[in-house]
Structures are given as structure tokens and as C-alpha cells.
Amino acid sequence: MSVDQSLEPTVMVPRASASSPRKRRKSVREACRDAVHELEKRAEAARDVVADEINKLEKRAEACRDAVAEEFEKWSLWAYRDQTGEEWDAQPACFITDYLLALQCFGFALYVALYASASSPWYLIYFVALGTSAAFGGLLHHVAFEALQGIADEKKKSLVQTARVFGVHLQRSTVDRMIEIMWRIVLGTSILNNFALLSLAASRHLSEAWAYSIIFGAGACYAALAVWASINMHVLFLMVGFLPAMIFGAVTSVMAFDWQWRSHPSNELLVYVLKLGSGLVQGLVVSPSNSKFNHNALSHVILSVAATFVLVHSQL
Incomplete structure (x- = not known):
């Protein structure tokens, strides 16, 4: 052996153990289990x-x-609140009195058409307009009542997204659109009713030329008001439409007043007083009972009395 060979390090290579693959498999299994x-x-x-x-x-x-x-x-007692937060009267007395007022006015209109054709056509327009307004107003409040009851039954299930109206399940948005359409009709026919009342006073107390001028000018203003009301749909349009008729009619009635109970001016003035009382009842929310007979129902009763005096006025 040379010196160089004796100085080389000796490397010990371990002999492969037969158990190494088993250990590896065991370690892999343990790792997998872990x-x-x-x-x-x-x-x-x-x-x-x-x-x-x-x-x-x-x-x-x-x-x-x-x-x-x-x-x-x-929610307010007997009030249906739509998805915009607007409340609509849903008291039974409200739509019942509206329906009765509609029947009364349509009956008066039929009587005027059949038995008082010589009377001014504005009487017929007055009764038809008021009857239509009351009919759609009653239907509006009736739908609100049905929706209110339907929501009360289903509020725990659908989070008040649907309502049952006359036995039909509808989305709240559909119910709200129905109410909006009917409210536009109510506003439009109420404005027509006030226009007819003003035209009655003009045709009765003014000369033909002046009467036609007043009626034409008022008709243009009321038409614009009806368009505006159909867009904004505010309840104030009811009062705005009535004020010109009340002021003009009351002034002409007072000027023609003759202190006789069954005269034209006295009956006409009484109609304006009753119509004003109806508006004040609604505006001031005056009622015998908020839970059973609210201000809207009382207002309908006063309008019914006023319509009766309008019929009496047509026969004088």
C-alpha cells in the first residue's frame, strides 16, 4: 500500500435495510391519517x-x-300604507258611505235625465261626476281594506310583500298601482264636479255672454288643474278645485239672496255651506269615532245632503 492510498478517507456506505420501505409506508400512512x-x-x-x-x-x-x-x-287605525309610505283610508264606513253616495248620485242623474230634462245640463254633469268620484273612491278604499286584511294574514310569511284583494293574491306594487289609478280618476271627476258647480252658478246668475266667458275660462283652468292633479296626485287638489266654485257661487248667491227659505239663492247657498263643511271635516279630521266612523265617512254623509239640496235646487 502506498502512502497516498493510506491517507484517503474511508467512506462507510450503509447497507440498505430491508425494513426501510415499510417504515416509509408507515410514515406515509401516519401522515395521511394526520x-x-x-x-x-x-x-x-x-x-x-x-x-x-x-x-x-x-x-x-x-x-x-x-x-x-x-x-x-x-300603522294608523284602518289605514293601508303603500310602499312609498302613503296611507290610504281603509275603514269600512268610508267605502260604504262612498258606495251609497255613488248610488244616490247616479239615481239623481237618472231622475234628472228622465224627468227634469228641461233643467240645466250642468245638473246632470254634477251628479254623474260626483257619482263617478264616489264610486271609484269607494272602490279605492275597499281595495285598501282588502289589502290591509290580506297583509295582516300574511305578514309573518312574506314580509308584507303580497296582499290578498277580493280573494286574489297580488304583489304590493300591483295593489299600489291600482290605488294610484283610481285616485287619479277620483281627482279628475272631483274637479269636473266642481267645474259643473261653478258653471251652474254662472249660467243661473249671469247673462248668456258672461256665463259662456266664465265657463270657457274656468274650463281651461280646470282642465289644466286636472292634468296637474293626475301628475302630483295630492289631496289638496280637491280643495283647490272647490275654492273657485265656492267663492264664485257663494258671492252670486248672496247677491241674489231674497231671504226666502225655498228660493234658488237660499238652496244654492246651503249647498256651498255643506260642501265647505265637508271640506273642513276632512281637513280638520273631525269625526264621531276614528275607529268606526272617521272624518272621510262623515264628509261623504255631508256631501250626500248637499247632493240632495242640488236636486231640490234643480226643481225650483
């Missing part, structure tokens, strides 16, 4: 998190339903 166990722990934790979230969502949904129910209880 991984599966870790995944199961994570899955269990995820299930707990999901269960907690579901529980939170259920609690939020229940709180939402309770909030809706609580809000529903806060």
Missing part, C-alpha cells in the same frame, strides 16, 4: 361556523319579521 384528521377537524369547525351563520341569519330573519309586524301595528 392530514385526514386535520381535515376532519377543519370540516367540523367549518360546519360549526356555517351552523352559527345559519343561526344568525334565522335570528335576523325573525327579527325582521318581528320588526315588520311591529311596524304594521304602528
Whole structure:
């Protein structure tokens, strides 16, 4: 052996053990078991998190339903609130008196058409317009009543998104559109009714030329008012439409007043007083009972009395 060979390091190469593959497989199995166990722990934790979230969502949904129910209880007595927050009278006395007023006015219109054809045509227009306004007003309040009852039955299930109207399940948006359309008709026919009242006074107390001028000018203004009312749909248009007729008619009636109970001016003046009283009852919310016979129902009764005096006035 040379010196160089004696100085080289000796490397000991271990002999491959027969048990090494088994150990590796065992370690792999243990690693897999540990991984599966870790995944199961994570899955269990995820299930707990999901269960907690579901529980939170259920609690939020229940709180939402309770909030809706609580809000529903806060609504004004016998008032249907649409999705914009506008309240519509839904008291039974309101739509019943409206229906009765409509029947009365249509009956008076039929009487005038058949037995008092010599009277001014404005009487017929007055009764038809008031009857149409009352009929659609009654239907409006009736729909509001039906929707209010339907929501009361379903508020826990649908979060007040649907309502049952005359036995038909409708979306709240559909009910609201129906009410808006009927309200536009009510405003338009009420404006026509006031125009007929003003035209009655003009045709009775003024010369033909002046009467035609007043009626033509008032007709143009009332037509513009009707268009404006159909856009804004505010209840003030009812009073705005009545004020010109009341002021003009009251002034002409007072100027022609002869202190006789059954004269034209006295009956006509009484009509304006009753119409004004009806408007004040609505504006000041005066009623015998808010829960059974509210201000709208009382206003309809006063309008019914006024319509009776208009019929009497047509026969004098």
C-alpha cells in the first residue's frame, strides 16, 4: 500500500435495510391519517361556523319579521300604507258611505235625465261626476281594506310583500298601482264636479255672454288643474278645485239672496255651506269615532245632503 492510498478517507456506505420501505409506508400512512384528521377537524369547525351563520341569519330573519309586524301595528287605525309610505283610508264606513253616495248620485242623474230634462245640463254633469268620484273612491278604499286584511294574514310569511284583494293574491306594487289609478280618476271627476258647480252658478246668475266667458275660462283652468292633479296626485287638489266654485257661487248667491227659505239663492247657498263643511271635516279630521266612523265617512254623509239640496235646487 502506498502512502497516498493510506491517507484517503474511508467512506462507510450503509447497507440498505430491508425494513426501510415499510417504515416509509408507515410514515406515509401516519401522515395521511394526520392530514385526514386535520381535515376532519377543519370540516367540523367549518360546519360549526356555517351552523352559527345559519343561526344568525334565522335570528335576523325573525327579527325582521318581528320588526315588520311591529311596524304594521304602528300603522294608523284602518289605514293601508303603500310602499312609498302613503296611507290610504281603509275603514269600512268610508267605502260604504262612498258606495251609497255613488248610488244616490247616479239615481239623481237618472231622475234628472228622465224627468227634469228641461233643467240645466250642468245638473246632470254634477251628479254623474260626483257619482263617478264616489264610486271609484269607494272602490279605492275597499281595495285598501282588502289589502290591509290580506297583509295582516300574511305578514309573518312574506314580509308584507303580497296582499290578498277580493280573494286574489297580488304583489304590493300591483295593489299600489291600482290605488294610484283610481285616485287619479277620483281627482279628475272631483274637479269636473266642481267645474259643473261653478258653471251652474254662472249660467243661473249671469247673462248668456258672461256665463259662456266664465265657463270657457274656468274650463281651461280646470282642465289644466286636472292634468296637474293626475301628475302630483295630492289631496289638496280637491280643495283647490272647490275654492273657485265656492267663492264664485257663494258671492252670486248672496247677491241674489231674497231671504226666502225655498228660493234658488237660499238652496244654492246651503249647498256651498255643506260642501265647505265637508271640506273642513276632512281637513280638520273631525269625526264621531276614528275607529268606526272617521272624518272621510262623515264628509261623504255631508256631501250626500248637499247632493240632495242640488236636486231640490234643480226643481225650483
